[in-house]
Amino acid sequence: MKNEVTVYCPATISNVGPGFDLLGFALEEPGDEITLRRNDTCTLRLYDESGAGLPLDPKKNVAAIAAAALLEDSGITDGFDIIFKKKIRPGSGLGSSAASAVAAVVGINELLPENHETAALFPYAMEGEVAASGSFHADNVAPALLGGFILIRSYNPVDIKHIPYPDDLYCAVVHPDLDFKTYEGRKILPKNVPLTDAIAQAGNLAGLIAGLTTSDHGLIGRSVIDHFAEPLRTKKLPHFNELKENTLKNGALGTGLSGSGPSIFSLCRSSEIAASVAHIMMEHFTLNSITSRTYVSRVSEAGCRITG
Amino acid sequence: MKNEVTVYCPATISNVGPGFDLLGFALEEPGDEITLRRNDTCTLRLYDESGAGLPLDPKKNVAAIAAAALLEDSGITDGFDIIFKKKIRPGSGLGSSAASAVAAVVGINELLPENHETAALFPYAMEGEVAASGSFHADNVAPALLGGFILIRSYNPVDIKHIPYPDDLYCAVVHPDLDFKTYEGRKILPKNVPLTDAIAQAGNLAGLIAGLTTSDHGLIGRSVIDHFAEPLRTKKLPHFNELKENTLKNGALGTGLSGSGPSIFSLCRSSEIAASVAHIMMEHFTLNSITSRTYVSRVSEAGCRITG
Numbered sequence: 047m048k049n050e051v052t053v054y055c056p057a058t059i060s061n062v063g064p065g066f067d068l069l070g071f072a073l074e075e076p077g078d079e080i081t082l083r084r085n086d087t088c089t090l091r092l093y094d095e096s097g098a099g100l101p102l103d104p105k106k107n108v109a110a111i112a113a114a115a116l117l118e119d120s121g122i123t124d125g126f127d128i129i130f131k132k133k134i135r136p137g138s139g140l141g142s143s144a145a146s147a148v149a150a151v152v153g154i155n156e157l158l159p160e161n162h163e164t165a166a167l168f169p170y171a172m173e174g175e176v177a178a179s180g181s182f183h184a185d186n187v188a189p190a191l192l193g194g195f196i197l198i199r200s201y202n203p204v205d206i207k208h209i210p211y212p213d214d215l216y217c218a219v220v221h222p223d224l225d226f227k228t229y230e231g232r233k234i235l236p237k238n239v240p241l242t243d244a245i246a247q248a249g250n251l252a253g254l255i256a257g258l259t260t261s262d263h264g265l266i267g268r269s270v271i272d273h274f275a276e277p278l279r280t281k282k283l284p285h286f287n288e289l290k291e292n293t294l295k296n297g298a299l300g301t302g303l304s305g306s307g308p309s310i311f312s313l314c315r316s317s318e319i320a321a322s323v324a325h326i327m328m329e330h331f332t333l334n335s336i337t338s339r340t341y342v343s344r345v346s347e348a349g350c351r352i353t354g
Numbered sequence: 355m356k357n358e359v360t361v362y363c364p365a366t367i368s369n370v371g372p373g374f375d376l377l378g379f380a381l382e383e384p385g386d387e388i389t390l391r392r393n394d395t396c397t398l399r400l401y402d403e404s405g406a407g408l409p410l411d412p413k414k415n416v417a418a419i420a421a422a423a424l425l426e427d428s429g430i431t432d433g434f435d436i437i438f439k440k441k442i443r444p445g446s447g448l449g450s451s452a453a454s455a456v457a458a459v460v461g462i463n464e465l466l467p468e469n470h471e472t473a474a475l476f477p478y479a480m481e482g483e484v485a486a487s488g489s490f491h492a493d494n495v496a497p498a499l500l501g502g503f504i505l506i507r508s509y510n511p512v513d514i515k516h517i518p519y520p521d522d523l524y525c526a527v528v529h530p531d532l533d534f535k536t537y538e539g540r541k542i543l544p545k546n547v548p549l550t551d552a553i554a555q556a557g558n559l560a561g562l563i564a565g566l567t568t569s570d571h572g573l574i575g576r577s578v579i580d581h582f583a584e585p586l587r588t589k590k591l592p593h594f595n596e597l598k599e600n601t602l603k604n605g606a607l608g609t610g611l612s613g614s615g616p617s618i619f620s621l622c623r624s625s626e627i628a629a630s631v632a633h634i635m636m637e638h639f640t641l642n643s644i645t646s647r648t649y650v651s652r653v654s655e656a657g658c659r660i661t662g
Contacts, residue, residue, distance in 0.1 A: 068557045199561035199577060200554070207564050207573060237549060241582065244552035246508070248559045249376045253507035255560045256515050259567035265515060269507060274549065 049084040051156045052354035055149035056193075056346055057134045058141035059217065060185035060305045063270035064250035069209075070141070070185035071195040073217060073343040078145045079131040079353070080109065082153035087125040090114060096132040100146075108143045109150035112174030116151050116167065120158055128153075138221045139305035144186030145350075147174030152191070152350045164349075167191060168204070181232055186305065193349030195258060212261040215345045216320035217311055218298065220327035222338040224282065224308040231306030234278050243273040263299055263315055270300025270313065279307050284334040286310075289327065298323045317342060357392040359464045360662035363457035364501075364654055365442045366449035367525065368493035368613045371578035372558035377517075378449070378493035379503040381525060381651040386453045387439040387661070388417065390461035395433040398422060404440040408454075416451045417458035420482030424459050424475065428466055436461075446529045447613035452494030453658075455482030460499070460658045475499060476512070489540055494613065501657030503566060520569040523653045524628035525619055526606065528635035530646040532590065532616040539614030542586050551581040571607055571623055578608025578621065587615050592642040594618075597635065606631045625650060 056077040060070035085091060090104040090113060104110035109128055117124075128150060134142040151170045155162050171187045188196040188206050195209040239247075250269045257265030280286040280303055289310070293301045297319040298312035310327060314320040324340035331338040364385040368378040393399060398412040398421060412418035417436055425432070436458060442450040459475045459482075479495045496504040496514050503517040547555075558577045565573030588594040588611055597618070601609045605627040606620035618635060622628040632648035639646040 064556065065560070066556075067553050068560060197557070197560050197564055199557045199564075199573070205561070205573075205576060207561065207570070209564055210568065235549060238546040239549050239552050241543060241545060241547050244547050244555060244582070245375050247552060248372065248374075248556040249505070249507045251556045251560045252373070252376060252505050252563045253513070253515065255563040256505055256507075256517055256567065259564065260518065262515070265507070265513075268513060274552070 047159055048157055050081065051153050051352055052079060052081045053149045053153040053350060054079055054353045055145040055152070055190055055350040058144060058186045058189045059311045060141060060183070061272065061275060061303065063254055063300060063302045064247045064272050065185065065254065066272060066274045067183045067185060068198050068251065069195070069254070070189040072189040072193045072346040072349050073219070073341065074346040075343050076133040076140070076341055078134050078149055080146070080149040080153055081129040082150070082157060083127040083129070084157060085125045085127050088123055089125045091125070091127045093127060093129045096130055098130065098132045098136060100130055100132070100136070108174040108178040109146040111177045112147035112170050113150040113154045115173040116154050116170040119170070122158060126154065126157070135221065137226060139226060139303070139307045139309040140219065140221065141186035141190055141305065143178035144171070144175050144190045147171040148187060148190040148350045150174065152352070156352055164191060189349060191349050193347050195345065197255065209255060209258050211258040211345060212263065214315055216314045216317050217343050217345055218314055218320040218324040218327060219304065219309055219311050219341040219343070220324065220331065220338050221309040222331045222336045224336065226282070226306060226308045231275070231279050235275060239274060247273045266313060267299030270302050272302055275306070276303045279303055283308060284336070289330045292326055292330065293323050296323055296326055317344070355467055356465055358389065359461050359660055360387060360389045361457045361461040361658060362387055362661045363453040363460070363498055363658040366452060366494045366497045367619045368449060368491070369580065369583060369611065371562055371608060371610045372555045372580050373493065373562065374580060374582045375491045375493060376506050376559065377503070377562070378497040380497040380501045380654040380657050381527070381649065382654040383651050384441040384448070384649055386442050386457055388454070388457040388461055389437040390458070390465060391435040391437070392465060393433045393435050396431055397433045399433070399435045401435060401437045404438055406438065406440045406444060408438055408440070408444070416482040416486040417454040419485045420455035420478050421458040421462045423481040424462050424478040427478070430466060434462065434465070443529065445534060447534060447611070447615045447617040448527065448529065449494035449498055449613065451486035452479070452483050452498045455479040456495060456498040456658045458482065460660070464660055472499060497657060499657050501655050503653065505563065517563060517566050519566040519653060520571065522623055524622045524625050525651050525653055526622055526628040526632040526635065527612065527617055527619050527649040527651070528632065528639065528646050529617040530639045530644045532644065534590070534614060534616045539583070539587050543583060547582060555581045574621060575607030578610050580610055583614070584611045587611055591616060592644070593638070597638045600634055600638065601631050604631055604634055625652070
């Protein structure tokens with residue numbers, strides 16, 4: 047039985063276009079590194095080596111909540127140190143809390159006398175995510191755990207499907223330095239939507255799935271439209287529609303808000319296009335006096351994994 | 355230039371599960387036969403050889419409206435006889451009006467000095483369908499014209515996608531003798547729906563598309579759920595939920611209302627299962643003192659076609 051393990055967990059794009067609460071995918075980077083080490087205290091001790099300002103009280107820390115749930119269900123009373131080297135910034139809309147929760151349960155699982163199957167770790171990671179976001183949405187946790195493009199067809203019961211996608215799919219991401227809170231992003235959503243919007247949203251999500259599975263890049267692009275959350279959540283982003291237009295003019299297939307923002311993603315057909323789109327994104331925020339950082343990454347088949 | 359042509363156009367299942375207004379597919383049978391013959395009157399003359407009670411005034415007949423639209427746009431003033439041998443009963447929810455409109459434009463197109471591409475006939479067939487149903491929905495017309503499983507991702511602009519599906523997909527259909535009107539079926543729909551229902555509907559349609567394109571029969575079945583129209587429209591069908599349960603227990607992957615009803619379809623994994631499910635469907639209505647007819651058909655790759 048191992049006493050120490052290091053885990054890498056990728057950032058994830060959730061609410062992909064029309065896939066509000068339903069569709070997410072894994073990036074290659076950025077990603078978090080978490081080391082788990084058995085200690086002799088019977089408690090979880092947390093160390094934030096990344097200076098990300100994480101809560102260090104195990105009852106308030108996403109990763110510790112998820113780890114504790116898995117340990118309790120496995121009847122393990124050992125203590126563990128959890129050492130965070132986070133590169134996914136909390137509040138970025140890139141699945142930071144999901145990455146912490148997933149990395150913790152994947153790492154703890156590796157240190158258990160009997161390992162669970164990866165998919166069986168999902169509910170424990172979700173316990174952490176729910177504590178962080180205040181809502182039961184799995185479109186960050188599922189791709190962070192399993193990699194690839196993941197559809198959550200249903201939440202009751204949870205029904206998860208890997209969606210095949212073209213090999214040449216890259217993602218440009220910009221994370222502007224603006225303060226967005228996931229739970230506030232939910233509060234502004236309406237309880238009811240026009241039937242016409244609901245039909246349009248379903249049509250676009252169906253189009254996106256059809257485009258991904260049949261490598262129809264044009265259809266993928268035309269389908270990245272969100273009628274529910276994006277129009278409300280992007281009001282705080284300066285000239286969002288202009289930025290979106292600009293990315294599309296420069297070769298992006300489709301552009302949307304990542305999670306509840308403030309990050310924005312563009313799906314692109316090559317790393318070169320993604321790099322050029324990322325540059326345009328950063329320039330847009332610079333012109334609006336907002337600092338930002340960008341990432342260019344292939345859509346990643348791999349989710350969270352043991353690295354040491 | 356030909357003077358006469360005979361056309362076969364298949365019935366279609368629309369509103370497939372969660373695909374309200376968005377997803378339809380073609381059957382092999384039943385189907386309509388329409389013969390078009392050039393006459394020397396410069397008018398459209400209609401003959402109903404099937405005794406289906408079709409309106410014979412060209413301004414009130416779906417097929418004639420569609421044919422006239424195509425002729426006008428093509429600058430043709432010739433007259434034609436349109437002779438109907440319909441097997442798809444009007445008001446069945448199996449795309450009877452769409453089949454008439456599609457057959458008429460496909461036939462007229464064959465008799466034009468310069469033929470249009472099949473896809474270019476879509477708007478003319480839609481003119482007939484709109485006149486018949488009072489709404490612009492394409493999930494009967496598109497599969498009737500093009501065959502296969504068809505997603506209409508968007509109506510503005512119209513964006514149509516062929517969805518690949520497993521070879522072994524069969525359909526059982528029952529058409530009970532109950533009077534349902536398409537336009538009444540629309541009137542009972544709400545203008546707004548709960549956001550949670552809209553998300554569930556989108557998730558199921560995405561699941562259905564993913565199931566079809568990846569030949570995941572279980573996922574196809576789990577995704578055939580409609581939150582919008584079916585719960586309201588099936589109130590007039592005796593013990594609909596019991597019938598649905600019964601089909602699922604007997605091997606159907608998924609069961610739902612076809613179009614705005616009263617016909618009901620089950621997707622099945624073989625012709626044997628579909629035949630047994632069709633039998634169960636007919637028995638259900640017999641027990642409720644309602645006569646019905648059933649059809650068993652493969653999901654058809656072929657749409658409307660010239661047969662003579």
